[in-house]
Amino acid sequence: MSALEFDAVSVRYGRLTAVDGVSLTVPSGQVVGLVGESGSGKSTLARAAVGLSPVSAGQVRLDGVDVRRLPRRRPLQMVFQDPYSSLDPRMGIGESITEAMPRSTSRGARRAEVARLLELVQLDPERASMLPGQLSGGQRQRVALARALAGQPKVLIADEITSALDVSVQGAVLNLVRDVQRRLSLSMLFISHNLAVVRYVSDIVAVMYLGRIVEAGPAEQVLTDPQHPYTRDLLAAAPSAHRNLLADPADPADVTAALADTEPADPHHPPPGCRYHPRCPIGPLVHTDRTLCVSADPADDAAHRPHHAACHFAA
Known part of the structure:
Protein backbone atom coordinates (compact mmCIF):
# COMPACT_ATOMS: atom_id res chain seq x y z
CA MET A 1 0.00 0.00 0.00
CA SER A 2 1.14 3.54 -0.75
CA ALA A 3 0.07 7.12 -0.06
CA LEU A 4 -0.38 9.72 -2.80
CA GLU A 5 0.14 13.36 -1.81
CA PHE A 6 -0.68 16.56 -3.66
CA ASP A 7 1.34 19.36 -2.06
CA ALA A 8 0.21 22.86 -3.13
CA VAL A 9 -0.17 21.62 -6.73
CA SER A 10 -1.01 24.13 -9.46
CA VAL A 11 -1.57 23.46 -13.15
CA ARG A 12 -1.59 26.39 -15.55
CA TYR A 13 -2.33 26.63 -19.26
CA GLY A 14 -1.24 30.10 -20.28
CA ARG A 15 -3.35 32.52 -18.27
CA LEU A 16 -5.75 29.82 -17.11
CA THR A 17 -5.05 28.24 -13.72
CA ALA A 18 -6.98 24.97 -13.90
CA VAL A 19 -5.72 23.74 -10.52
CA ASP A 20 -4.73 26.30 -7.91
CA GLY A 21 -2.58 25.30 -4.92
CA VAL A 22 -4.34 22.01 -4.16
CA SER A 23 -3.13 20.01 -1.16
CA LEU A 24 -4.74 16.59 -0.74
CA THR A 25 -3.61 13.21 0.56
CA VAL A 26 -4.84 9.79 -0.53
CA PRO A 27 -3.91 7.69 2.53
CA SER A 28 -2.47 4.23 2.11
CA GLY A 29 -5.18 1.64 1.40
CA GLN A 30 -8.06 4.16 1.42
CA VAL A 31 -10.37 5.65 -1.20
CA VAL A 32 -10.61 9.42 -1.54
CA GLY A 33 -13.64 10.62 -3.48
CA LEU A 34 -13.06 13.89 -5.35
CA VAL A 35 -16.31 15.59 -6.29
CA GLY A 36 -17.29 18.81 -8.05
CA GLU A 37 -18.93 20.27 -11.14
CA SER A 38 -17.55 19.90 -14.64
CA GLY A 39 -14.68 22.34 -15.09
CA SER A 40 -13.72 22.39 -11.42
CA GLY A 41 -10.28 20.88 -12.12
CA LYS A 42 -10.81 17.30 -10.94
CA SER A 43 -9.57 15.55 -14.07
CA THR A 44 -6.70 18.00 -14.51
CA LEU A 45 -5.49 17.15 -11.00
CA ALA A 46 -5.67 13.43 -11.83
CA ARG A 47 -3.81 13.93 -15.10
CA ALA A 48 -1.10 15.86 -13.27
CA ALA A 49 -0.56 12.86 -11.01
CA VAL A 50 0.12 10.51 -13.92
CA GLY A 51 2.18 13.00 -15.92
CA LEU A 52 -0.41 13.94 -18.56
CA SER A 53 -0.74 17.57 -17.38
CA PRO A 54 2.21 19.79 -16.44
CA VAL A 55 2.66 20.62 -12.76
CA SER A 56 3.35 24.36 -12.72
CA ALA A 57 3.94 24.57 -8.97
CA GLY A 58 4.02 22.22 -5.99
CA GLN A 59 4.63 18.48 -6.02
CA VAL A 60 2.77 15.22 -6.47
CA ARG A 61 4.46 12.59 -4.30
CA LEU A 62 4.08 8.84 -4.05
CA ASP A 63 5.42 7.56 -0.74
CA GLY A 64 7.35 10.80 -0.35
CA VAL A 65 8.97 10.68 -3.82
CA ASP A 66 8.13 13.25 -6.52
CA VAL A 67 6.30 11.27 -9.21
CA ARG A 68 8.38 13.03 -11.88
CA ARG A 69 11.42 11.13 -10.54
CA LEU A 70 9.74 7.75 -10.74
CA PRO A 71 10.50 5.36 -13.63
CA ARG A 72 8.35 5.52 -16.75
CA ARG A 73 6.26 2.56 -15.59
CA ARG A 74 5.05 4.17 -12.39
CA PRO A 75 3.21 2.26 -9.67
CA LEU A 76 0.39 4.72 -10.34
CA GLN A 77 -2.27 3.95 -12.95
CA MET A 78 -5.38 5.72 -14.23
CA VAL A 79 -8.71 4.48 -15.59
CA PHE A 80 -10.31 7.07 -17.88
CA GLN A 81 -13.91 8.15 -18.32
CA ASP A 82 -14.39 6.80 -21.85
CA PRO A 83 -13.22 3.19 -22.08
CA TYR A 84 -13.51 3.11 -25.87
CA SER A 85 -11.12 6.01 -26.49
CA SER A 86 -8.59 4.63 -23.98
CA LEU A 87 -8.35 1.27 -25.79
CA ASP A 88 -6.87 0.72 -29.27
CA PRO A 89 -9.89 -0.30 -31.41
CA ARG A 90 -7.63 -2.43 -33.67
CA MET A 91 -5.98 -4.33 -30.82
CA GLY A 92 -7.46 -7.35 -29.06
CA ILE A 93 -8.25 -6.77 -25.41
CA GLY A 94 -5.68 -9.38 -24.38
CA GLU A 95 -3.00 -7.47 -26.32
CA SER A 96 -4.08 -4.19 -24.72
CA ILE A 97 -3.72 -5.68 -21.25
CA THR A 98 -0.38 -7.29 -22.14
CA GLU A 99 0.98 -3.96 -23.35
CA ALA A 100 0.77 -2.57 -19.81
CA MET A 101 2.74 -5.44 -18.23
CA PRO A 102 6.45 -5.29 -17.31
CA ARG A 103 8.62 -6.23 -20.31
CA SER A 104 10.51 -8.87 -18.35
CA THR A 105 7.43 -11.10 -18.14
CA SER A 106 7.62 -14.21 -20.36
CA ARG A 107 5.01 -14.86 -23.07
CA GLY A 108 3.42 -17.76 -21.20
CA ALA A 109 3.32 -15.77 -17.97
CA ARG A 110 1.70 -12.86 -19.79
CA ARG A 111 -1.07 -15.09 -21.17
CA ALA A 112 -1.73 -16.50 -17.71
CA GLU A 113 -1.76 -13.00 -16.21
CA VAL A 114 -4.23 -11.76 -18.84
CA ALA A 115 -6.55 -14.64 -17.95
CA ARG A 116 -6.19 -13.89 -14.23
CA LEU A 117 -6.90 -10.18 -14.68
CA LEU A 118 -9.95 -10.82 -16.87
CA GLU A 119 -11.33 -13.15 -14.22
CA LEU A 120 -10.55 -10.54 -11.56
CA VAL A 121 -12.74 -8.01 -13.38
CA GLN A 122 -15.41 -10.68 -13.95
CA LEU A 123 -14.87 -11.25 -17.68
CA ASP A 124 -14.45 -14.61 -19.41
CA PRO A 125 -10.74 -15.12 -20.33
CA GLU A 126 -11.97 -16.48 -23.67
CA ARG A 127 -12.76 -12.89 -24.64
CA ALA A 128 -9.05 -12.02 -24.78
CA SER A 129 -8.98 -12.13 -28.58
CA MET A 130 -12.03 -9.87 -29.02
CA LEU A 131 -11.79 -6.25 -30.15
CA PRO A 132 -13.12 -3.40 -27.95
CA GLY A 133 -15.88 -2.72 -30.49
CA GLN A 134 -17.30 -6.19 -29.86
CA LEU A 135 -17.89 -5.44 -26.18
CA SER A 136 -20.50 -3.40 -24.34
CA GLY A 137 -19.57 -0.16 -22.54
CA GLY A 138 -19.51 -1.88 -19.16
CA GLN A 139 -17.32 -4.67 -20.48
CA ARG A 140 -14.90 -2.18 -22.04
CA GLN A 141 -14.62 -0.37 -18.72
CA ARG A 142 -13.78 -3.69 -17.05
CA VAL A 143 -11.04 -4.21 -19.65
CA ALA A 144 -9.70 -0.70 -18.95
CA LEU A 145 -9.58 -1.57 -15.25
CA ALA A 146 -7.77 -4.85 -15.99
CA ARG A 147 -5.28 -2.96 -18.16
CA ALA A 148 -4.57 -0.51 -15.33
CA LEU A 149 -4.09 -3.40 -12.89
CA ALA A 150 -1.64 -5.05 -15.33
CA GLY A 151 0.80 -2.26 -14.50
CA GLN A 152 0.91 -3.56 -10.90
CA PRO A 153 -0.08 -0.20 -9.38
CA LYS A 154 0.04 0.77 -5.74
CA VAL A 155 -2.33 3.67 -6.39
CA LEU A 156 -5.25 3.71 -8.82
CA ILE A 157 -6.97 6.84 -10.14
CA ALA A 158 -10.52 6.36 -11.46
CA ASP A 159 -11.78 9.38 -13.42
CA GLU A 160 -15.58 9.42 -13.83
CA ILE A 161 -15.48 5.74 -14.79
CA THR A 162 -19.26 5.22 -14.51
CA SER A 163 -20.55 8.46 -16.04
CA ALA A 164 -20.50 7.09 -19.62
CA LEU A 165 -22.33 3.88 -18.63
CA ASP A 166 -26.03 3.05 -18.45
CA VAL A 167 -27.50 3.35 -14.99
CA SER A 168 -28.21 -0.39 -14.98
CA VAL A 169 -24.48 -1.09 -15.44
CA GLN A 170 -23.06 1.54 -13.10
CA GLY A 171 -23.86 -0.38 -9.91
CA ALA A 172 -22.11 -3.53 -11.12
CA VAL A 173 -18.97 -1.59 -12.08
CA LEU A 174 -18.94 0.24 -8.73
CA ASN A 175 -19.25 -3.05 -6.86
CA LEU A 176 -16.37 -4.42 -8.90
CA VAL A 177 -14.15 -1.39 -8.24
CA ARG A 178 -14.83 -1.52 -4.52
CA ASP A 179 -14.16 -5.28 -4.42
CA VAL A 180 -10.88 -4.99 -6.38
CA GLN A 181 -9.68 -2.09 -4.22
CA ARG A 182 -10.24 -4.07 -1.04
CA ARG A 183 -8.82 -7.36 -2.33
CA LEU A 184 -5.64 -5.72 -3.61
CA SER A 185 -5.40 -3.15 -0.77
CA LEU A 186 -5.02 -0.34 -3.31
CA SER A 187 -5.01 3.35 -2.51
CA MET A 188 -7.48 5.09 -4.82
CA LEU A 189 -8.47 8.55 -5.96
CA PHE A 190 -12.05 8.20 -7.20
CA ILE A 191 -13.34 11.17 -9.21
CA SER A 192 -17.04 11.79 -9.79
CA HIS A 193 -19.67 14.51 -9.97
CA ASN A 194 -22.20 12.12 -8.40
CA LEU A 195 -22.32 12.37 -4.61
CA ALA A 196 -24.26 9.11 -4.29
CA VAL A 197 -21.46 7.28 -6.10
CA VAL A 198 -18.79 8.97 -3.99
CA ARG A 199 -20.60 8.07 -0.76
CA TYR A 200 -20.75 4.41 -1.84
CA VAL A 201 -17.05 3.89 -2.52
CA SER A 202 -15.13 6.52 -0.51
CA ASP A 203 -13.56 6.69 2.92
CA ILE A 204 -12.74 10.40 2.52
CA VAL A 205 -14.49 13.05 0.42
CA ALA A 206 -12.87 16.17 -1.01
CA VAL A 207 -15.00 18.83 -2.72
CA MET A 208 -13.45 20.90 -5.51
CA TYR A 209 -14.63 24.22 -6.93
CA LEU A 210 -12.94 26.41 -9.53
CA GLY A 211 -9.54 24.78 -9.13
CA ARG A 212 -9.46 24.58 -5.33
CA ILE A 213 -10.45 22.14 -2.59
CA VAL A 214 -13.17 23.86 -0.56
CA GLU A 215 -13.93 21.05 1.91
CA ALA A 216 -12.46 17.65 2.81
CA GLY A 217 -12.96 15.08 5.53
CA PRO A 218 -14.33 11.63 6.38
CA ALA A 219 -17.06 10.73 3.88
CA GLU A 220 -19.94 10.33 6.31
CA GLN A 221 -19.08 13.55 8.16
CA VAL A 222 -18.81 15.66 5.02
CA LEU A 223 -21.98 14.26 3.46
CA THR A 224 -24.13 14.35 6.60
CA ASP A 225 -22.76 17.57 8.12
CA PRO A 226 -21.33 19.66 5.24
CA GLN A 227 -19.57 22.85 6.32
Whole structure:
Protein backbone atom coordinates (compact mmCIF):
# COMPACT_ATOMS: atom_id res chain seq x y z
CA MET A 1 0.00 0.00 0.00
CA SER A 2 1.14 3.54 -0.75
CA ALA A 3 0.07 7.12 -0.06
CA LEU A 4 -0.38 9.72 -2.80
CA GLU A 5 0.14 13.36 -1.81
CA PHE A 6 -0.68 16.56 -3.66
CA ASP A 7 1.34 19.36 -2.06
CA ALA A 8 0.21 22.86 -3.13
CA VAL A 9 -0.17 21.62 -6.73
CA SER A 10 -1.01 24.13 -9.46
CA VAL A 11 -1.57 23.46 -13.15
CA ARG A 12 -1.59 26.39 -15.55
CA TYR A 13 -2.33 26.63 -19.26
CA GLY A 14 -1.24 30.10 -20.28
CA ARG A 15 -3.35 32.52 -18.27
CA LEU A 16 -5.75 29.82 -17.11
CA THR A 17 -5.05 28.24 -13.72
CA ALA A 18 -6.98 24.97 -13.90
CA VAL A 19 -5.72 23.74 -10.52
CA ASP A 20 -4.73 26.30 -7.91
CA GLY A 21 -2.58 25.30 -4.92
CA VAL A 22 -4.34 22.01 -4.16
CA SER A 23 -3.13 20.01 -1.16
CA LEU A 24 -4.74 16.59 -0.74
CA THR A 25 -3.61 13.21 0.56
CA VAL A 26 -4.84 9.79 -0.53
CA PRO A 27 -3.91 7.69 2.53
CA SER A 28 -2.47 4.23 2.11
CA GLY A 29 -5.18 1.64 1.40
CA GLN A 30 -8.06 4.16 1.42
CA VAL A 31 -10.37 5.65 -1.20
CA VAL A 32 -10.61 9.42 -1.54
CA GLY A 33 -13.64 10.62 -3.48
CA LEU A 34 -13.06 13.89 -5.35
CA VAL A 35 -16.31 15.59 -6.29
CA GLY A 36 -17.29 18.81 -8.05
CA GLU A 37 -18.93 20.27 -11.14
CA SER A 38 -17.55 19.90 -14.64
CA GLY A 39 -14.68 22.34 -15.09
CA SER A 40 -13.72 22.39 -11.42
CA GLY A 41 -10.28 20.88 -12.12
CA LYS A 42 -10.81 17.30 -10.94
CA SER A 43 -9.57 15.55 -14.07
CA THR A 44 -6.70 18.00 -14.51
CA LEU A 45 -5.49 17.15 -11.00
CA ALA A 46 -5.67 13.43 -11.83
CA ARG A 47 -3.81 13.93 -15.10
CA ALA A 48 -1.10 15.86 -13.27
CA ALA A 49 -0.56 12.86 -11.01
CA VAL A 50 0.12 10.51 -13.92
CA GLY A 51 2.18 13.00 -15.92
CA LEU A 52 -0.41 13.94 -18.56
CA SER A 53 -0.74 17.57 -17.38
CA PRO A 54 2.21 19.79 -16.44
CA VAL A 55 2.66 20.62 -12.76
CA SER A 56 3.35 24.36 -12.72
CA ALA A 57 3.94 24.57 -8.97
CA GLY A 58 4.02 22.22 -5.99
CA GLN A 59 4.63 18.48 -6.02
CA VAL A 60 2.77 15.22 -6.47
CA ARG A 61 4.46 12.59 -4.30
CA LEU A 62 4.08 8.84 -4.05
CA ASP A 63 5.42 7.56 -0.74
CA GLY A 64 7.35 10.80 -0.35
CA VAL A 65 8.97 10.68 -3.82
CA ASP A 66 8.13 13.25 -6.52
CA VAL A 67 6.30 11.27 -9.21
CA ARG A 68 8.38 13.03 -11.88
CA ARG A 69 11.42 11.13 -10.54
CA LEU A 70 9.74 7.75 -10.74
CA PRO A 71 10.50 5.36 -13.63
CA ARG A 72 8.35 5.52 -16.75
CA ARG A 73 6.26 2.56 -15.59
CA ARG A 74 5.05 4.17 -12.39
CA PRO A 75 3.21 2.26 -9.67
CA LEU A 76 0.39 4.72 -10.34
CA GLN A 77 -2.27 3.95 -12.95
CA MET A 78 -5.38 5.72 -14.23
CA VAL A 79 -8.71 4.48 -15.59
CA PHE A 80 -10.31 7.07 -17.88
CA GLN A 81 -13.91 8.15 -18.32
CA ASP A 82 -14.39 6.80 -21.85
CA PRO A 83 -13.22 3.19 -22.08
CA TYR A 84 -13.51 3.11 -25.87
CA SER A 85 -11.12 6.01 -26.49
CA SER A 86 -8.59 4.63 -23.98
CA LEU A 87 -8.35 1.27 -25.79
CA ASP A 88 -6.87 0.72 -29.27
CA PRO A 89 -9.89 -0.30 -31.41
CA ARG A 90 -7.63 -2.43 -33.67
CA MET A 91 -5.98 -4.33 -30.82
CA GLY A 92 -7.46 -7.35 -29.06
CA ILE A 93 -8.25 -6.77 -25.41
CA GLY A 94 -5.68 -9.38 -24.38
CA GLU A 95 -3.00 -7.47 -26.32
CA SER A 96 -4.08 -4.19 -24.72
CA ILE A 97 -3.72 -5.68 -21.25
CA THR A 98 -0.38 -7.29 -22.14
CA GLU A 99 0.98 -3.96 -23.35
CA ALA A 100 0.77 -2.57 -19.81
CA MET A 101 2.74 -5.44 -18.23
CA PRO A 102 6.45 -5.29 -17.31
CA ARG A 103 8.62 -6.23 -20.31
CA SER A 104 10.51 -8.87 -18.35
CA THR A 105 7.43 -11.10 -18.14
CA SER A 106 7.62 -14.21 -20.36
CA ARG A 107 5.01 -14.86 -23.07
CA GLY A 108 3.42 -17.76 -21.20
CA ALA A 109 3.32 -15.77 -17.97
CA ARG A 110 1.70 -12.86 -19.79
CA ARG A 111 -1.07 -15.09 -21.17
CA ALA A 112 -1.73 -16.50 -17.71
CA GLU A 113 -1.76 -13.00 -16.21
CA VAL A 114 -4.23 -11.76 -18.84
CA ALA A 115 -6.55 -14.64 -17.95
CA ARG A 116 -6.19 -13.89 -14.23
CA LEU A 117 -6.90 -10.18 -14.68
CA LEU A 118 -9.95 -10.82 -16.87
CA GLU A 119 -11.33 -13.15 -14.22
CA LEU A 120 -10.55 -10.54 -11.56
CA VAL A 121 -12.74 -8.01 -13.38
CA GLN A 122 -15.41 -10.68 -13.95
CA LEU A 123 -14.87 -11.25 -17.68
CA ASP A 124 -14.45 -14.61 -19.41
CA PRO A 125 -10.74 -15.12 -20.33
CA GLU A 126 -11.97 -16.48 -23.67
CA ARG A 127 -12.76 -12.89 -24.64
CA ALA A 128 -9.05 -12.02 -24.78
CA SER A 129 -8.98 -12.13 -28.58
CA MET A 130 -12.03 -9.87 -29.02
CA LEU A 131 -11.79 -6.25 -30.15
CA PRO A 132 -13.12 -3.40 -27.95
CA GLY A 133 -15.88 -2.72 -30.49
CA GLN A 134 -17.30 -6.19 -29.86
CA LEU A 135 -17.89 -5.44 -26.18
CA SER A 136 -20.50 -3.40 -24.34
CA GLY A 137 -19.57 -0.16 -22.54
CA GLY A 138 -19.51 -1.88 -19.16
CA GLN A 139 -17.32 -4.67 -20.48
CA ARG A 140 -14.90 -2.18 -22.04
CA GLN A 141 -14.62 -0.37 -18.72
CA ARG A 142 -13.78 -3.69 -17.05
CA VAL A 143 -11.04 -4.21 -19.65
CA ALA A 144 -9.70 -0.70 -18.95
CA LEU A 145 -9.58 -1.57 -15.25
CA ALA A 146 -7.77 -4.85 -15.99
CA ARG A 147 -5.28 -2.96 -18.16
CA ALA A 148 -4.57 -0.51 -15.33
CA LEU A 149 -4.09 -3.40 -12.89
CA ALA A 150 -1.64 -5.05 -15.33
CA GLY A 151 0.80 -2.26 -14.50
CA GLN A 152 0.91 -3.56 -10.90
CA PRO A 153 -0.08 -0.20 -9.38
CA LYS A 154 0.04 0.77 -5.74
CA VAL A 155 -2.33 3.67 -6.39
CA LEU A 156 -5.25 3.71 -8.82
CA ILE A 157 -6.97 6.84 -10.14
CA ALA A 158 -10.52 6.36 -11.46
CA ASP A 159 -11.78 9.38 -13.42
CA GLU A 160 -15.58 9.42 -13.83
CA ILE A 161 -15.48 5.74 -14.79
CA THR A 162 -19.26 5.22 -14.51
CA SER A 163 -20.55 8.46 -16.04
CA ALA A 164 -20.50 7.09 -19.62
CA LEU A 165 -22.33 3.88 -18.63
CA ASP A 166 -26.03 3.05 -18.45
CA VAL A 167 -27.50 3.35 -14.99
CA SER A 168 -28.21 -0.39 -14.98
CA VAL A 169 -24.48 -1.09 -15.44
CA GLN A 170 -23.06 1.54 -13.10
CA GLY A 171 -23.86 -0.38 -9.91
CA ALA A 172 -22.11 -3.53 -11.12
CA VAL A 173 -18.97 -1.59 -12.08
CA LEU A 174 -18.94 0.24 -8.73
CA ASN A 175 -19.25 -3.05 -6.86
CA LEU A 176 -16.37 -4.42 -8.90
CA VAL A 177 -14.15 -1.39 -8.24
CA ARG A 178 -14.83 -1.52 -4.52
CA ASP A 179 -14.16 -5.28 -4.42
CA VAL A 180 -10.88 -4.99 -6.38
CA GLN A 181 -9.68 -2.09 -4.22
CA ARG A 182 -10.24 -4.07 -1.04
CA ARG A 183 -8.82 -7.36 -2.33
CA LEU A 184 -5.64 -5.72 -3.61
CA SER A 185 -5.40 -3.15 -0.77
CA LEU A 186 -5.02 -0.34 -3.31
CA SER A 187 -5.01 3.35 -2.51
CA MET A 188 -7.48 5.09 -4.82
CA LEU A 189 -8.47 8.55 -5.96
CA PHE A 190 -12.05 8.20 -7.20
CA ILE A 191 -13.34 11.17 -9.21
CA SER A 192 -17.04 11.79 -9.79
CA HIS A 193 -19.67 14.51 -9.97
CA ASN A 194 -22.20 12.12 -8.40
CA LEU A 195 -22.32 12.37 -4.61
CA ALA A 196 -24.26 9.11 -4.29
CA VAL A 197 -21.46 7.28 -6.10
CA VAL A 198 -18.79 8.97 -3.99
CA ARG A 199 -20.60 8.07 -0.76
CA TYR A 200 -20.75 4.41 -1.84
CA VAL A 201 -17.05 3.89 -2.52
CA SER A 202 -15.13 6.52 -0.51
CA ASP A 203 -13.56 6.69 2.92
CA ILE A 204 -12.74 10.40 2.52
CA VAL A 205 -14.49 13.05 0.42
CA ALA A 206 -12.87 16.17 -1.01
CA VAL A 207 -15.00 18.83 -2.72
CA MET A 208 -13.45 20.90 -5.51
CA TYR A 209 -14.63 24.22 -6.93
CA LEU A 210 -12.94 26.41 -9.53
CA GLY A 211 -9.54 24.78 -9.13
CA ARG A 212 -9.46 24.58 -5.33
CA ILE A 213 -10.45 22.14 -2.59
CA VAL A 214 -13.17 23.86 -0.56
CA GLU A 215 -13.93 21.05 1.91
CA ALA A 216 -12.46 17.65 2.81
CA GLY A 217 -12.96 15.08 5.53
CA PRO A 218 -14.33 11.63 6.38
CA ALA A 219 -17.06 10.73 3.88
CA GLU A 220 -19.94 10.33 6.31
CA GLN A 221 -19.08 13.55 8.16
CA VAL A 222 -18.81 15.66 5.02
CA LEU A 223 -21.98 14.26 3.46
CA THR A 224 -24.13 14.35 6.60
CA ASP A 225 -22.76 17.57 8.12
CA PRO A 226 -21.33 19.66 5.24
CA GLN A 227 -19.57 22.85 6.32
CA HIS A 228 -19.17 24.66 2.99
CA PRO A 229 -22.24 26.10 1.21
CA TYR A 230 -21.04 24.65 -2.09
CA THR A 231 -21.08 21.14 -0.62
CA ARG A 232 -24.59 21.75 0.69
CA ASP A 233 -25.68 23.00 -2.71
CA LEU A 234 -24.29 19.89 -4.40
CA LEU A 235 -26.25 17.74 -1.97
CA ALA A 236 -29.39 19.81 -2.48
CA ALA A 237 -29.05 19.50 -6.25
CA ALA A 238 -29.39 15.71 -6.10
CA PRO A 239 -32.73 14.57 -7.59
CA SER A 240 -35.54 14.29 -5.07
CA ALA A 241 -39.21 13.41 -5.35
CA HIS A 242 -39.96 16.19 -2.85
CA ARG A 243 -38.33 19.05 -4.77
CA ASN A 244 -40.65 21.55 -6.42
CA LEU A 245 -39.59 21.88 -10.06
CA LEU A 246 -41.38 25.23 -10.42
CA ALA A 247 -39.34 27.80 -8.51
CA ASP A 248 -41.06 30.79 -6.93
CA PRO A 249 -38.88 33.94 -7.17
CA ALA A 250 -40.56 35.32 -4.05
CA ASP A 251 -39.55 32.31 -1.98
CA PRO A 252 -36.17 32.85 -0.21
CA ALA A 253 -35.40 29.14 -0.54
CA ASP A 254 -35.90 29.33 -4.29
CA VAL A 255 -33.81 32.50 -4.51
CA THR A 256 -30.83 30.77 -2.87
CA ALA A 257 -31.36 27.72 -5.09
CA ALA A 258 -31.29 29.98 -8.15
CA LEU A 259 -27.97 31.43 -6.97
CA ALA A 260 -26.50 27.94 -6.73
CA ASP A 261 -27.72 27.17 -10.26
CA THR A 262 -25.82 30.17 -11.65
CA GLU A 263 -22.87 29.29 -13.90
CA PRO A 264 -19.45 29.23 -12.17
CA ALA A 265 -17.23 32.29 -12.59
CA ASP A 266 -14.82 32.55 -15.52
CA PRO A 267 -11.74 30.54 -14.45
CA HIS A 268 -9.57 32.97 -16.44
CA HIS A 269 -10.76 35.73 -14.11
CA PRO A 270 -11.76 34.17 -10.76
CA PRO A 271 -13.59 36.53 -8.40
CA PRO A 272 -11.72 38.11 -5.50
CA GLY A 273 -12.03 36.78 -1.98
CA CYS A 274 -14.14 33.63 -1.84
CA ARG A 275 -14.51 32.17 -5.33
CA TYR A 276 -18.01 30.96 -4.55
CA HIS A 277 -19.43 34.28 -3.35
CA PRO A 278 -21.19 35.18 -6.66
CA ARG A 279 -23.32 32.02 -6.25
CA CYS A 280 -23.34 31.60 -2.48
CA PRO A 281 -26.71 31.41 -0.68
CA ILE A 282 -25.13 32.65 2.57
CA GLY A 283 -22.82 35.21 0.94
CA PRO A 284 -23.02 38.95 0.24
CA LEU A 285 -25.72 38.66 -2.44
CA VAL A 286 -28.11 37.47 0.27
CA HIS A 287 -26.48 38.95 3.38
CA THR A 288 -25.21 42.37 2.31
CA ASP A 289 -23.14 42.85 5.48
CA ARG A 290 -20.87 39.91 4.61
CA THR A 291 -18.40 41.97 2.60
CA LEU A 292 -15.58 39.83 4.02
CA CYS A 293 -16.44 37.21 1.38
CA VAL A 294 -15.40 39.65 -1.35
CA SER A 295 -12.30 41.09 0.30
CA ALA A 296 -10.59 38.10 1.97
CA ASP A 297 -9.73 34.61 0.74
CA PRO A 298 -11.23 32.03 3.16
CA ALA A 299 -8.69 29.42 2.03
CA ASP A 300 -5.97 31.25 4.00
CA ASP A 301 -7.21 29.97 7.37
CA ALA A 302 -9.23 26.94 6.27
CA ALA A 303 -6.98 24.61 8.28
CA HIS A 304 -8.56 25.92 11.49
CA ARG A 305 -12.13 25.07 10.48
CA PRO A 306 -14.01 21.75 10.52
CA HIS A 307 -13.37 19.78 7.31
CA HIS A 308 -10.88 22.54 6.36
CA ALA A 309 -13.83 24.40 4.86
CA ALA A 310 -12.82 27.39 2.74
CA CYS A 311 -15.71 29.54 3.98
CA HIS A 312 -15.66 32.50 6.40
CA PHE A 313 -19.13 31.51 7.62
CA ALA A 314 -18.80 27.73 7.60
CA ALA A 315 -21.63 25.95 9.36
